[in-house]
Structures are given as C-alpha cells and as structure tokens.
Amino acid sequence: MRTAAYCRFSSDAQRETSIRDQLRNIEAYCLRVGWLAPALYQDQAISGSRTDRPGYQAMLEAAELGAFDVLLVDDLSRLSRDHIESAQAVRRLKFSGIRIIGVSDGTDTSRDGYKLETGLRGLMSEWYLDDLAKKTHRGLMGQALEGYSAGGLPYGYRSEFDGNGHRRLIDEEQARWVHFVFERYAAGASPRQLAD
Numbered sequence: 191m192r193t194a195a196y197c198r199f200s201s202d203a204q205r206e207t208s209i210r211d212q213l214r215n216i217e218a219y220c221l222r223v224g225w226l227a228p229a230l231y232q233d234q235a236i237s238g239s240r241t242d243r244p245g246y247q248a249m250l251e252a253a254e255l256g257a258f259d260v261l262l263v264d265d266l267s268r269l270s271r272d273h274i275e276s277a278q279a280v281r282r283l284k285f286s287g288i289r290i291i292g293v294s295d296g297t298d299t300s301r302d303g304y305k306l307e308t309g310l311r312g313l314m315s316e317w318y319l320d321d322l323a324k325k326t327h328r329g330l331m332g333q334a335l336e337g338y339s340a341g342g343l344p345y346g347y348r349s350e351f352d353g354n355g356h357r358r359l360i361d362e363e364q365a366r367w368v369h370f371v372f373e374r375y376a377a378g379a380s381p382r383q384l385a386d
Contacts, residue, residue: 191226191260192260193220193228193258193260193261194229194230194231194258194260194261194262195213195216195217195229195261195262195263196231196232196245196263196268197209197212197230197231197233197263197264197268198233198236198238198243198268200236200237200238206234212268215293215294216263216293218293219262219291219293220262225260228258228260229252231248231249231252232245233245233246237271238269238271238272238319239270239272239275239319241270241272241275250279250282250283253282253286253288254282254286256286259287259288260288260289260290260291261288261290261291262291263292263293265294265295265297265311266292266297266311266315267315270312270315271316271319272316273309273312273313273315273316276308276315276316277308277312280299280305280308292311297311333355336354336355337357337358338354338356339355339358343358345364345368346361346364346368348360348361348364
C-alpha cells in the first residue's frame with residue numbers, strides 16, 4: 191500500500207513539534223497495520239482555513255498523479271478547517287481513488303457513511319475555528335479594557351509586566367521622536383521630508 195501523510199500546524203504560536211507529533215501518530219498507525227512509512231506533505235504556521243498552502247497543494251497534485259493510495263492525517267481538521275473546502279478535498283481525493291484515514295479521530299473514507307462523517311467533522315472544525323476566534327477576540331478585548339497590551343506595541347511605547355499582564359507605558363526616548371515628527375508634520379513637512 192502506497193501511503194502519504196499530510197501534517198499541518200496553524201500559527202507561529204504553536205509548537206513546531208506538532209508536525210512531529212502528528213507524524214508519530216501516523217507512523218505508529220502504519221506500523222500497526224503493516225504499511226511502510228508514508229511520504230510526508232506538510233505546512234507549517236499556515237491556517238487550515240487557507241487553500242494556498244504549498245504542502246497541501248503538492249499533496250493534492252500527487253494524489254491526482256496517482257503517487258499514493260492512502261492519505262493519512264492525524265485528524266480530518268488537518269486537511270481544512272473550512273467545511274466546504276474539507277468536503278471538496280475529500281471529494282477530489284476520492285475521485286482520484288485515494289482512501290483518507292484520520293488516525294486520531296477514526297475517519298476512514300472506505301466505510302459506508304463516510305460522507306456524513308466527514309461532513310460533520312468538517313462542520314465541527316469550522317465551528318471550532320469560529321469559536322476560537324470569538325474567544326480570542328473576547329480575551330484581547332478584556333486585556334485592552336483592563337489597560338493591558340492586547341497585541342504588538344506601537345512605536346513610542348514599551349511593555350512592562352505588573353504581575354497580572356503587560357501594561358503599555360510611554361517610552362520617553364521614542365516619544366521624543368514621535369513628538370518631533372508630529373511637530374514637523376503639523377508645520378507642513380511632507381512625508382518625504384519627514385523621512386529625510
């Protein structure tokens with residue numbers, strides 16, 4: 191059986207070891223069923239809601255060329271967090287004769303009812319992403335309302351931890367430059383003149 195693995199993690203905030211962890215699960219599955227180690231396709235720090243992932247596109251192209259018979263993923267959400275894209279990927283892979291197995295979530299497109307299962311899993315993955323975005327926004331809003339930094343620092347500020355979070359404080363040296371630039375702009379200097 192010719193196998194391939196697709197592994198992905200979403201953001202720089204996640205651990206790069208996530209790919210190794212996913213691949214370890216996939217390779218353990220292959221060992222249990224007597225298959226050789228899979229060819230690896232991967233994407234690092236790219237959201238599953240995007241379709242322009244290089245590893246993902248390479249995997250789809252290899253599938254269409256008949257490079258493998260079975261695609262193994264840790265779980266179906268690794269393919270996509272968008273339920274429509276997930277359904278299209280499953281349909282495209284199945285059309286190419288590819289069986290898809292999610293080694294952690296039990297997905298297997300060789301079983302009856304796989305369309306219902308993959309559809310529900312796709313919807314749940316998208317719901318999870320939407321829910322995570324809402325909770326992240328809520329948390330950032332709470333940080334900002336409490337006076338803490340909720341993101342990157344603009345020029346002219348510094349961050350200081352006060353035991354509960356990072357507060358934005360004015361960086362006096364940078365603030366002098368901010369005032370200097372503002373005063374020149376207010377006096378009529380053009381952006382080009384300010385840059386010089």
